[in-house]
Amino acid sequence: MMLPLYDRLRSAIRTALATQYALDRDAAAIPLETPPTRAFGDIGSPVAFELARELRKAPRVIAQDLAAALGPIEGVTSVSAAPNGYLNVFLDRGAFLTARLAARGTAGPRGGKTIVEHTAINPNKAAHIGHLRNACLGDTLVRALRFRGSPVEVQNYIDDTGVQVADVVVGLRHLEGLDLAGVRAIADSTRFDYYCWDLYARVTEWYEADKARLAVRAETLHEIEHAIDPSAAIGAFVAERIVRTHLVTMGRLGIDYELLTWEGDILRLQFWARAFELLKQKGAIFLQTEGKLAGCWVMTIDEDGGVPAEGAEPAAPADGADGEEPREKVIVRSNGTVTYVGKDMAYQFWKLGVLGRDFKYRRFGTRLDGETLWATTSRTDEAVEPHPSFGAATATVNVIDVRQAYLQQLLKQALAVAGHPEAARLHTHFSYEMVALSHATARELGFAPPPGSEEAAKPFVEVSGRKGLGVKADDLLDRMIDKALGEVVRRNPELPAADARQTAERVGVAAVRYFMVKFSRTKVIAFDIDEALSFEGESGPYLQYAVVRANNIFQKLRDRDGLDEAAIARAVAAHPPTALAGDDAADRLWSLVLDAAKLDDVVDGCVRTLEFAGLAKYAFGLAQGFNAVYHALPVLAEERDDVRLWRAAALGYVRQQLAAALHTMGIDVPTRM
RNA sequence: GCGCCCGUAGCUCAGCUGGAUAGAGCGUCGGCCUCCGGAGCCGAAGGUCGCAGGUUCGAAUCCUGCCGGGCGCGCCA
Numbered sequence: 001m002m003l004p005l006y007d008r009l010r011s012a013i014r015t016a017l018a019t020q021y022a023l024d025r026d027a028a029a030i031p032l033e034t035p036p037t038r039a040f041g042d043i044g045s046p047v048a049f050e051l052a053r054e055l056r057k058a059p060r061v062i063a064q065d066l067a068a069a070l071g072p073i074e075g076v077t078s079v080s081a082a083p084n085g086y087l088n089v090f091l092d093r094g095a096f097l098t099a100r101l102a103a104r105g106t107a108g109p110r111g112g113k114t115i116v117e118h119t120a121i122n123p124n125k126a127a128h129i130g131h132l133r134n135a136c137l138g139d140t141l142v143r144a145l146r147f148r149g150s151p152v153e154v155q156n157y158i159d160d161t162g163v164q165v166a167d168v169v170v171g172l173r174h175l176e177g178l179d180l181a182g183v184r185a186i187a188d189s190t191r192f193d194y195y196c197w198d199l200y201a202r203v204t205e206w207y208e209a210d211k212a213r214l215a216v217r218a219e220t221l222h223e224i225e226h227a228i229d230p231s232a233a234i235g236a237f238v239a240e241r242i243v244r245t246h247l248v249t250m251g252r253l254g255i256d257y258e259l260l261t262w263e264g265d266i267l268r269l270q271f272w273a274r275a276f277e278l279l280k281q282k283g284a285i286f287l288q289t290e291g292k293l294a295g296c297w298v299m300t301i302d303e304d305g306g307v308p309a310e311g312a313e314p315a316a317p318a319d320g321a322d323g324e325e326p327r328e329k330v331i332v333r334s335n336g337t338v339t340y341v342g343k344d345m346a347y348q349f350w351k352l353g354v355l356g357r358d359f360k361y362r363r364f365g366t367r368l369d370g371e372t373l374w375a376t377t378s379r380t381d382e383a384v385e386p387h388p389s390f391g392a393a394t395a396t397v398n399v400i401d402v403r404q405a406y407l408q409q410l411l412k413q414a415l416a417v418a419g420h421p422e423a424a425r426l427h428t429h430f431s432y433e434m435v436a437l438s439h440a441t442a443r444e445l446g447f448a449p450p451p452g453s454e455e456a457a458k459p460f461v462e463v464s465g466r467k468g469l470g471v472k473a474d475d476l477l478d479r480m481i482d483k484a485l486g487e488v489v490r491r492n493p494e495l496p497a498a499d500a501r502q503t504a505e506r507v508g509v510a511a512v513r514y515f516m517v518k519f520s521r522t523k524v525i526a527f528d529i530d531e532a533l534s535f536e537g538e539s540g541p542y543l544q545y546a547v548v549r550a551n552n553i554f555q556k557l558r559d560r561d562g563l564d565e566a567a568i569a570r571a572v573a574a575h576p577p578t579a580l581a582g583d584d585a586a587d588r589l590w591s592l593v594l595d596a597a598k599l600d601d602v603v604d605g606c607v608r609t610l611e612f613a614g615l616a617k618y619a620f621g622l623a624q625g626f627n628a629v630y631h632a633l634p635v636l637a638e639e640r641d642d643v644r645l646w647r648a649a650a651l652g653y654v655r656q657q658l659a660a661a662l663h664t665m666g667i668d669v670p671t672r673m
Numbered sequence: 674g675c676g677c678c679c680g681u682a683g684c685u686c687a688g689c690u691g692g693a694u695a696g697a698g699c700g701u702c703g704g705c706c707u708c709c710g711g712a713g714c715c716g717a718a719g720g721u722c723g724c725a726g727g728u729u730c731g732a733a734u735c736c737u738g739c740c741g742g743g744c745g746c747g748c749c750a
Binding site: 556 | 676677679685686692693697705708709712713731743744
């Protein structure tokens with residue numbers, strides 16, 4: 001809970017600037033940072049530096065003026081000017097901690113609803129490691145928004161009428177010669193997502209052996225889109241079965257959704273037809289009559305990025321003096337079928353409440369918290385009333401890998417030219433880089449590129465769903481959990497098997513989830529099994545271990561002294577905060593408390609930049625700080641009552657904040673590990 | 674060709690809207706379990722922040738140009 005204090009401080013400095021220099025500054029623009037050591041202060045501001053030129057005064061003088069002009073600020077004991085011009089703020093340490101301990105509860109609702117779409121795996125085969133990065137980032141965003149009290153709706157888009165599902169249907173019908181009953185029998189007796197994984201790779205090979213076979217794919221896709229059986233029925237069966245396996249896989253990681261939106265419903269409910277009208281009305285798309293795209297409805301691609309910045313001049317026509325043809329993107333093919341972009345536009349219009357239509361809804365399953373998982377439907381007979389209100393959000397975020405940046409840009413452009421520039425501005429593409437494999441891991445899994453090949457020279461090995469090349473999400477999780485189980489049993493031989501299993505699951509999940517968010521989203525991850533399996537250093541289990549250790553201290557305080565956290569908070573009031581100020585040890589503990597308080601600021605920054613590596617690093621730093629203090633400053637063995645109690649209070653707060661940070665990343669803490 | 678992204682220690686990466694002495698993990702070397710759990714802690718070595726200019730009181734951070742690498746630009750998604 002640092003943000004309210006920052007606000008007070010900024011507003012006080014703003015007032016001082018006004019009274020002292022008659023300057024009218026935006027409070028939000030006043031820079032605040034953390035000084036390198038506590039000796040300099042708890043909060044510092046370089047505000048005097050940027051004013052030096054304007055005021056024709058030395059930064060040090062300005063800082064001195066400001067320090068003198070600042071009235072009393074709640075929670076602040078003193079403000080001083082450093083010789084180099086920094087304005088340094090010192091906090092009332094004891095009051096700060098007791099206020100934090102008393103301030104439970106969450107922030108009130110803020111802002112309109114944000115729809116976050118993530119996962120969106122083609123429902124034709126098992127999830128792989130790349131999908132995990134998407135889901136972990138998306139789920140962390142959702143949790144971060146909830147942490148701030150921002151209304152959020154999580155959706156998972158299901159492309160059940162796409163080429164990838166069609167390919168598996170081709171495999172089932174033409175390679176395996178199965179009908180719906182046969183497919184069902186296989187689905188009931190195998191790991192169906194794994195079966196389809198292999199089958200999909202075989203279908204790809206089958207096409208490559210004879211390109212003429214691609215006609216079978218086109219025909220199958222057409223049948224699926226137009227509800228012609230048996231392809232349509234088999235496709236629907238495959239999609240539903242596979243989606244359920246994906247839900248189970250993601251559920252293992254603590255990831256779930258409020259609504260599954262089915263692409264098929266977008267077609268059947270004429271969402272596309274409606275969006276098509278809107279786009280035609282505005283002249284956003286037109287029927288091309290000549291050239292190679294004759295017969296297609298196309299959208300002209302705005303090379304300047306589609307959405308003009310506010311107040312910017314309208315972009316000049318793309319067909320300028322250079323004589324280049326403006327580029328065009330096909331939205332409706334000459335055979336009348338809609339491309340993915342078209343369907344996505346209709347979906348996006350609905351999300352932002354500008355389509356003028358709604359889905360019907362059915363119950364699909366149960367969420368992790370026991371609530372209903374809803375799915376869209378176009379069938380009146382299975383529609384359920386009443387249902388929660390979906391769609392019509394103020395903002396939307398699509399979690400999709402960076403290779404689709406171009407399509408997402410087109411999506412924004414479509415919104416803008418269809419008459420909704422504001423909606424376009426409120427749509428964000430949360431892009432992230434790919435997950436590849438390290439050479440060592442590719443070798444271990446049996447698909448190392450041939451020596452001397454182009455692939456072998458690259459720094460990592462790319463995965464390919466088409467070739468069946470990659471690490472399945474469930475296999476990875478199984479390995480992580482097995483490895484964790486070995487460690488748990490070795491360290492806790494007396495633990496009952498069921499408890500050990502539960503602990504191992506939490507540790508394994510923590511390892512995967514932390515690994516997926518610790519890198520910047522703009523970085524390609526070269527996934528390495530050994531690195532991911534290592535639980536040492538900067539890893540999810542390291543963070544859990546810190547909380548487990550803290551829990552042990554509080555368990556013992558309860559057992560030995562009969563003190564719970566509420567009792568500690570009360571008892572501390574009777575003593576001066578000697579453990580927080582006075583010597584190096586106290587400064588160290590205080591620094592940790594101060595750091596722990598910044599979770600809200602950190603989460604805010606992550607939501608603003610969509611960069612959750614910052615949250616991961618922050619949590620790791622907190623755990624590191626805790627572990628260091630844990631070794632240096634005993635609680636239970638401390639004989640001075642005041643120091644012992646204040647240390648307990650401080651570590652209790654740190655533990656609470658660290659656990660909250662972990663929860664935001666979807667990491668649960670085991671009771672023992 | 675055009676667009677986006679990346680280049681920081683041996684390796685993998687942090688470094689927030691420019692600010693106080695460029696950090697962490699792994700690896701290497703050396704310490705610490707009669708002491709709240711060693712998945713831990715303490716210490717050491719290790720960096721022309723790709724290169725060259727520019728803006729600034731101040732640049733790893735912002736701008737320009739190069740160099741090296743990745744991705745995208747389809748009647749696939």
